[in-house]
Amino acid sequence: MVGLLSIGERRRPRANELTKRFTRFWKGSHLNYIGNIEGRDVYQGKVDVIVCDGFSGNIALKISEGLTEVVLAHAQG
Secondary structure, three states: OEEEEOOOOOOOOOOOHHHHHHHHHHHOOOOOEEEEEOHHHOOOOOOOEEEOOHHHHHHHHHHHHHHHHHHHHHHOO
16 A cells, blocks of 8 residues: 655645645556555554655654654663
8 A cells, every 4th residue: 555645634735736746646556545644644554655755755764763762762771
């Protein structure tokens, strides 16, 4: 399953043009595109592949790295 990391689970007018174009493209593909997912869904296992632009992806990656460091530091004492 493929999901688009975006603001809001539904297609909304506030989505940028890239998000709208991506949604139109993937809905017509043979892949199992389920639509938009939000940041809170990243670790829930709702999708196998998360697609996003480079800016959003870098933010998600850096937050994940930071969270991992904090959790590991607290686990070690």
